[in-house]
Amino acid sequence: xxxxxxxxxxxxxxxxxxxxxxxxxxxxxxxxxxxxxxxxxxxxxxxxxxxxxxxxxxxxxxxxxxxxxxxxxxxxxxxxxxxxxxxxxxxxxxxxxxxxxxxxxxxxxxxxxxxxxxxxxxxxxxxxxxxxxxxxxxxxxxxxxxxxxxxxxxxxxxxxxxxxxxxxxxxxxxxxxxxxxxxxxxxxxxxxxxxxxxxxxxxxxxxxxxxxxxxxxxxxxxxxxxxxxxxxxxxxxxxxxxxxxxxxxxxxxxxxxxxxxxxxxxxxxxxxxxxxxxxxxxxxxxxxxxxxxxxxxxxxxxxxxxxxxxxxxxxxxxxxxxxxxxxxxxxxxxxxxxxxxxxxxxxxxxxxxxxxxxxxxxxxxxx
Ligand code: ADP
Ligand code: MG
Numbered sequence: 014x015x016x017x018x019x020x021x022x023x024x025x026x027x028x029x030x031x032x033x034x035x036x037x038x039x040x041x042x043x044x045x046x047x048x049x050x051x052x053x054x055x056x057x058x059x060x061x062x063x064x065x066x067x068x069x070x071x072x073x074x075x076x077x078x079x080x081x082x083x084x085x086x087x088x089x090x091x092x093x094x095x096x097x098x099x100x101x102x103x104x105x106x107x108x109x110x111x112x113x114x115x116x117x118x119x120x121x122x123x124x125x126x127x128x129x130x131x132x133x134x135x136x137x138x139x140x141x142x143x144x145x146x147x148x149x150x151x152x153x154x155x156x157x158x159x160x161x162x163x164x165x166x167x168x169x170x171x172x173x174x175x176x177x178x179x180x181x182x183x184x185x186x187x188x189x190x191x192x193x194x195x196x197x198x199x200x201x202x203x204x205x206x207x208x209x210x211x212x213x214x215x216x217x218x219x220x221x222x223x224x225x226x227x228x229x230x231x232x233x234x235x236x237x238x239x240x241x242x243x244x245x246x247x248x249x250x251x252x253x254x255x256x257x258x259x260x261x262x263x264x265x266x267x268x269x270x271x272x273x274x275x276x277x278x279x280x281x282x283x284x285x286x287x288x289x290x291x292x293x294x295x296x297x298x299x300x301x302x303x304x305x306x307x308x309x310x311x312x313x314x315x316x317x318x319x320x321x322x323x324x325x326x327x328x329x330x331x332x333x334x335x336x337x338x339x340x341x342x343x344x345x346x347x348x349x350x351x352x353x354x355x356x357x358x359x360x361x362x363x364x365x366x367x368x369x370x371x372x373x374x375x376x377x378x379x380x
Contacts, residue, residue, distance in 0.1 A: 048219030267331025
């Protein structure tokens with residue numbers, strides 16, 4: 014493992030910002046650390062880079078504990094959201110600056126500057142000053158400067174968050190290409206789930222200082238290990254109901270019974286459980302369709318035309334409003350409908366949001 018965090022915990026005074034976080038990044042891997050603002054991502058970056066000393070826990074690089082190693086001896090580069098380029102230095106001087114500390118002779122330094130400016134496609138801007146560059150070009154200079162010392166680990170802390178959407182998507186693809194070409198072990202920090210899913214080999218999803226789930230983007234999306242991952246990673250509908258029987262395990266959803274034949278739980282009868290289901294997994298049927306084993310009766314309250322799909326909002330008596338994604342021929346507002354729940358595509362959680370009841374239905378759940 015190139016980078017490994019073991020039970021990393023950090024307090025600012027009495028505030029617990031990072032709580033017992035453990036995960037690793039393999040050599041050459043691109044892992045996204047994803048979570049809402051304030052969940053502790055930057056604190057983790059600072060602890061890995063050595064800018065803060067964690068309250069407890071360890072940071073290891075190539076298997077060696079570096080928790081007490083000063084930042085300059087860690088061979089880690091960081092790119093932050095805000096520019097840290099020197100305004101009075103040219104592009105090539107900015108890139109070279111990262112190399113002076115490394116005791117690299119001037120000939121080799123010039124070579125590396127050229128090589129990395131070429132990598133980020135900015136060879137023609139070597140003599141420009143940062144203020145003469147666009148926002149996207151400035152980001153690419155930062156990347157070149159971070160990569161030129163050939164770090165063991167590249168930390169990117171929301172590097173695209175200050176850019177507009179089109180540029181963000183273009184640079185995201187550039188980062189993917191550059192990471193592939195250099196093979197640098199990368200931890201990409203973001204609050205943007207689309208960005209994380211598009212870029213990363215693997216995601217570590219954080220919530221309130223703790224890891225809420227980790228795994229490949231698709232398996233986390235399709236089989237979320239926690240209610241937080243289910244709601245944060247893509248959209249999900251929730252339907253709640255009590256456990257009404259244990260043998261076989263039965264959950265009451267509206268006037269319907271969901272029977273989980275292969276599932277056992279310690280949770281007692283009467284406990285409210287919550288099913289998460291993706292908008293694409295739901296389907297709209299006529300109100301009295303007899304062929305649907307599990308469905309909820311409701312009324313269409315809103316149809317939003319998003320060009321490539323419709324979002325149909327349905328008010329149901331037995332649950333929160335449901336949103337169904339439909340590619341074509343949407344119903345009309347006011348229609349009485351039935352919403353079919355596909356039992357195989359429900360993720361069912363106990364009241365803590367972390368106990369999954371339907372593991373047997375979803376064997377690939379990863380935590
Ligand atoms: P993120 O990068 O995910 O937005 P941070 O690691 O910046 O999260 O912050 C995690 C928590 O720690 C937040 O509640 C934040 O207010 C708090 N925090 C961050 N930096 C400091 C600091 N220097 N002093 C006190 N509290 C801080
Ligand atoms: Mg942050």
